[in-house]
Amino acid sequence: MKSSRRVVITGMGALCNIGTTVDEMWASALKRQSQVSNIPKQWQLFNDFKCEVWAPLPPLDYAARGVTKAQLLKTDLVTVHQYITATEALKQAGFTFSEGDTKRTLKINELDNTQRMGVITGTAVGGITTAFNNHSLLVLGKNKKALEGMLSDEQKQSLHFQDWLAPRKLNPFAIPMLMSNAVSAFLGIQFSINGPNQTIDLACAAGSSAILTSFNAIKNGLLDIALTGGSEYLNDDYGASFRGFDVSGTLTQNKGDITLANRPFDKQRAGFLLAEGGSGALVLESYEHATKRGANILCEIVGGGNTFDAFSMMQPDPCAKQAQIAIEQAISTANISQQDINYINTHGTGTISGDESESALIKRLFGSRPLVASTKALTGHSIGAAGALEAIITAKTLMHQQAHGMPNLEEPINDLNFAVESQPVEAEYGLSQSFAFGGHNIALILKRINNEN
Template identity: 45%
Template sequence: MITGTGVFCPNGSDVDEFWSNCLAGCGRVGRIPEHWLDHADLRSTLWAPLPELDLDGLGANRNERSQRDPVSLIGECAARQALAQAGHDLVLRDRRANAFGIPGVEAERAGIFVGTGIGGAHSFLGNFSHHLLGRAKREIEDLAGRLPPTMKEADELRMTGRRLVHPERFNAFAVSMLMPNATAAHLGQKFTFHGANVTTTVACAAGTVAIGQAFRAIQCGELDLALAGGCEYLRDDYGAIFRGFDIARTLVQDCSDPATANRPFDVQRSGFLLAEGGAGILCLEERGMALRRGATILAEVTGFAQTFDAHNMMSIAPDGRQVERMVRAAVADAGITPERVDYLNAHGTGTRINDAIESEVIARVFGPRVKVNSTKALTGHSIGASGALEAVVCAHSLAEQRTHACVNLQEPVADLAFVRSSGALEMDHALSQSFAFGGHNAALVFRRHQA
């Protein structure tokens, strides 16, 4: 049972703002930091920036601010929202550690499942740049100071020194900040959960797989409650992560109206809009526990499946066979047939190859009937968090019987029932699917909860 959701992403710093902006068709597109262009010639200069993170409102203490990568802090932001929406109170158990417990929840039967593509890359790159450049920058400044101030070379040296950006110090907690499992570990410590604490690193499918693993743990009786989803933070001082995607020619191209650049499933699509990051967390509970405490149930997870292409590290297999097998397996796991799926939240990145193959698979499995949209058209692509944000959309779509439009879709790439305007949509079953670099495919099936 999904009893709570939380998000922190480009178009919303809380789930209410996020969902309202989704329904209103409001995304967020901005220019990358200007100084990144000092270090590389980039084909794309657009991305989806995150809102400012309110660490005071989050209650992060001084140690957490200095010892946690931003990916862990935005994960906590989303997790707190999910617990609050689920109706779980937090009770302070350890003031020094800033750790909490949840009354009525047996800690040994509560777990954390977090997906991420990269983990603490911000901390890794920041500390690496300090290690590499800190001494060199001081030497450049010293050399410039020993030259006559009127020399052209002195100004050029000073300008070079200013371009060497890095943190003021090397963080002694660098290792624990950059490790991919840091967010899951942080959440487990924060809420004092002693059950399974699992990190999934399968790139863009990570959030979807994490939720699927949590679903299985509750389904088999191992856990009563799980916080599950995905987190990513992709900013670095020099834009190196962005450049990697840019060189791979996967990103949206600049255009006269940046708001229309991100256009999944449109004939004129040019690539995906990379997000600065994001976090989506679901609170999943065993049915009996949720019903006993009178929780408001948004939706139910009923099916999960994953497959692997074994084709190419950067490209989906052109025949889409393993994607199709994964979708059919997830639907069968939910105990239904494809005809009963009413709504599909697609991977929908906006890349030319992915959208074309995904459209073909949807047509083969579901035909032109199922309603289809892409949440990435609104949020950008937050890599490991993307599937979790799309799961949040599925849960709220089922709970409210309405969903958002597939924005910027003018000339569809295929004859499918794309959601062209936000509004009411009668649905009992929804499916969300994710594909990832490396060849990982995963899908979740959700059901409308009816008391």
């Protein structure tokens, strides 16, 4: 099999706080629109939170997006959302579907060899909402029934008894719902794809790592096509996932106007804005495979790097040595120079130490020349989905030669060429980088296709 093949993007799908499709997300991004709200009141009845804001997802009509009631009962939303964005990406790539061999599954009509297509997606924690909600039943179930007849109405009110939420019964599908590999396995089953099926659990770099793994598999001739991306969903009945980040001190501590709470690379930043969730999906193909079937090529992935800090589970290495090596690996595999990078989509979370080390790294490698943006300034941090969403934004930036701005960047911590306002950009190559808890560093380099539609 031929190696070192070109790898192109032919389809993309997105779901996040600023849009339920790629087009919606991109339009909102160019308008510098975000969505920030107070956390659910239900959570605050049972816990005190240092951070009281997050980035919620917009309402979604699941039936209109092809999700059945049975699937919603048997599948965690982290997987459902990846299915929705994967469907969007496959349709944009020009694929059509027919009934599969098993009940309620689909077959991709244009796929000649199902072994030559893989599914490689990323998530940090998978179906953790299923785990937490079903666990609440085990803790509260019998006790709530026993207490109901023992407590007075006044006692029930003071204890918020009516708000002790739990499922009526343990979901018999709880185990497959909470397994992180379900995010990829569900897609393989639903679309009848028999090639390698893998979920990358790499915290905040999960989506980027899944894209890089897919890129390498196609580049080296192991696959012709890959369905990739990342997904996360972190809304449980009591805000347990949110509380975990909250007690670690990583969430934004900005008080007052909640629209100003999210401030990557600003001197007033005080932690990241956690998103309720998000999902991004991409269809990657070898250039030969895409052109042979007449696909519309959106963008090209030309390089990638993957390193590990071996420094701390929670803090980035302030020297960013391994992050720099990951970027240098990506530049080398792309066979370009640092001067060719004119747009950088940062990890840019808004934490004190993370933004400091990342901005210093960019200044050291690229100076103040490339246009620099943080998509998390709009979307908040969707953890395992973030890298996939940012790769999509990078692709759209190169396609349209237009970059989104960062609305709350008023006092930059470094004299980089930050995109405060949405603006035109002349860029053939774009760098998208992700840095994760644990010390994982992923860098992706995308290239503009000059004849895109």
